[in-house]
Amino acid sequence: MLDANLKTQLKSYLEKVTQPIEITASIDDSDKSREMGALLQEITTLSDRITLIERRDDSHRKPSFSLNRPGSDIGIRFAGIPMGHEFTSLVLALLQVGGHPVKLEDDVIEQIRNLDGDFEFETYISLSCQNCPDVVQALNVMALINPRIRQVTIDGALFQEEVEQRQIMAVPTIYMNGEVFGQGRTGIKEIIAKLDSNAGARSAEKLAAKDPFDVLIVGGGPAGAAAAIYAARKGIRTGVVAERFGGQVLDTLAIENFVSVKETEGPEFANALEEHVKTYEVDVMDVQRAEALIPGEKLIAVRLANGAVLKSKTIVLATGARWREINVPGEREYRNHGVAYCPHCDGPLFKGKRVSVIGGGNSGVEAAIDLAGIVSHVTLLEFGAELRADAVLQRKLHSLPNVTVITQAQTTEITGDGKKVNGISYTDRTSGESKHVELEGVFVQIGLVPNTEWLKGTVQLSRHGEIEIDARGQTSVPGVFAAGDVTTVPFKQIVIAVGEGAKASLSAFDHLIRSSVDDDAPVTAKVAVAA
Structure with missing residues (x-):
């Protein structure tokens, strides 16, 4: 073997x-x-x-x-x-x-x-x-x-x-x-x-006792990791608080477009990010979820779900994004009971069954292609008049005998028997007719939504819920910067998130230097290392 x-x-x-x-x-x-x-x-x-x-x-x-x-x-x-x-x-x-x-x-x-x-x-x-x-x-x-x-x-x-x-x-x-x-x-x-x-209470007590940071990064994905490395290299007190180090990258199967890395897998890339961060003096606080940002004149606070409050002179927000939901009846009721978001992970459980993929972009078409080799039949539903995936993917998809592509389809409900999925309903947007497809699984692939619910009312958000930033990564709150998929920066790519994280961190350092001159309060730098 x-x-x-x-x-x-x-x-x-x-x-x-x-x-x-x-x-x-x-x-x-x-x-x-x-x-x-x-x-x-x-x-x-x-x-x-x-x-x-x-x-x-x-x-x-x-x-x-x-x-x-x-x-x-x-x-x-x-x-x-x-x-x-x-x-x-x-x-x-x-x-x-x-x-x-x-x-x-x-x-x-x-x-x-x-x-x-x-x-x-x-x-x-x-x-x-x-x-x-x-x-x-x-x-x-x-x-x-x-x-x-x-x-x-x-x-x-x-x-x-x-x-x-x-x-x-x-x-x-x-x-x-x-x-x-x-x-x-x-x-x-x-x-x-x-x-x-008792772990939560002990963790909260330990976190609450920490001294203020110079830069506190919220989020441990590519943007957060890059921000941490660039901050630590300046010799300033740096912390990273993250719900899970690696973020969305952990759910990515193959990475083939990160410059200088010919190919790798998401979890492997995430591990490399964490190892790189930990080679510096960075206080990594993982398995911690941020609940509130509390602006202040001298120190900015982040309250965590366990009640602990961390303080810092500057903040870099890099909380990334998650799979977007279609928000129709049945989706949440049957999540993990026929509704799935990762075809690579859950596809084998639907071997020989009928499934649907919702979404006609690259992610949706790639999912349909992968699933077609496992399941008996794939029905791909796309809201628009045509698929949005790359031409090479579309050609491959249309060559598969067990795939049906339906465009102009608005998903209206995921149905089930009370225990698991048994079908999907959609409206034909051309005729207005309601239709139903009997199947056993639904894979949702319609993009990402930024993790910013906890920031509403503090930093300015776009109509899509993204953090609005300027060319330096500065948000609407002085001393608070942001980077990566959670922001308004176009093109959600790992390589872009890394660059944006570095930029936000350098901007935070610049803010610290200028603030220390204004306030006659020196940054708690040790030995500065050239960037």
């Missing part, structure tokens, strides 16, 4: 294993069991510290396998064949079970170790989901640290009956002790916060 190059890389990684590993496989006579067995056999040939035990036991999930140290009971199991995006999760699990140190702060490890309770996690994933590995790897680490935590990763495409029974229509979906725990990308700190009831 592994090509020569991948074997060579994996063998190199497995040289870091310091403790023996037992792989215990639950198999039957199915082709998938044989396929999984072949993969595990290949892995054992790459390290003399790894042994494989095959059992025909009464496990209700076959094929599956657990990772353990002899004499231990580490609760890490994979139900399925963890290739695709989950191959990295498998490699990391092997290394960590084999004694390679876990890369977590000491206080986070201690918090995991001290969690009080028995937690049985079941995480449903698809191998094409770029968001799933973060959840899988977080829970695997937690199971490694705390013996009262157990985690099984389940390939939803392989265990279709289980997915149908639990009506799982979005990944990752996490069950804990038999009940739904969460859906979507989730990091280790977010999981801990949900399990540790």
Whole structure:
């Protein structure tokens, strides 16, 4: 299953294993069991510290396998064949079970170790989901640290009956002790916060005690990361507060137009951003949601959802954007129950079914093309008279036999049976006739909406809800700057967001210098480094 190059890389990684590993496989006579067995056999040939035990036991999930140290009971199991995006999760699990140190702060490890309770996690994933590995790897680490935590990763495409029974229509979906725990990308700190009831109060107290910053960036996407790097390089006190570091990039599958990077994936790019920021003296406060901006004459405050208030001499707003909703009946009611926004993540769950894509731009047409290779039929609905996607994408779309394109279609309702989607209704804008299409899934791809609800009444917003800025990134509030997709800057691209973040940060520094001259209050710079 592994090509020569991948074997060579994996063998190199497995040289870091310091403790023996037992792989215990639950198999039957199915082709998938044989396929999984072949993969595990290949892995054992790459390290003399790894042994494989095959059992025909009464496990209700076959094929599956657990990772353990002899004499231990580490609760890490994979139900399925963890290739695709989950191959990295498998490699990391092997290394960590084999004694390679876990890369977590000491206080986070201690918090995991001290969690009080028995937690049985079941995480449903698809191998094409770029968001799933973060959840899988977080829970695997937690199971490694705390013996009262157990985690099984389940390939939803392989265990279709289980997915149908639990009506799982979005990944990752996490069950804990038999009940739904969460859906979507989730990091280790977010999981801990949900399990540790006192975590929020402790975090708020810790944040509230921080001294004022010179520059505080709100948002951890490309614009926020660039702003943090440029501020830190000036030697001034810099902080980043973000709900999730990486922002919208985490939900991007392929990036092929960032200058000097031929191709990469969103999560990989987001990790690189965070690593770059952390090479500087930047106070990164993640898993924190901003709720209010409070302008002030000397210091500007940001109130967080946990009640803590952070203060700074200048602010850079870089909160980005999120998927735009169509706001029709049924959309929110059936979200994650047939209504989805990520075809790469959730597409495999609709294998052999009928789906619709709403939106005829590049995102919508690309989604329809991808889904056509998985589902039985795709109906693409476009509000306008023609598709807006690039010509090359349109040609590919029209060449597919299981795709129907309907233009001049105004979506009016997503219908369901109370549990999951069963159709979509639209109005033909040419004839005025109402029509209905029976299907099982709807993928919404109509662009982005800026994350600015929390800023209403403070900074000036455009009619589209974007933060209005000038050529220097200055907002309507002195000392408050903004950058990236959340602003009125045209063309929402990663490379543009990075440039805008750098510009806003330099403008904030310039504001600090001018203010310190006016107020005779020096900026708290250490050693300035040339930009």
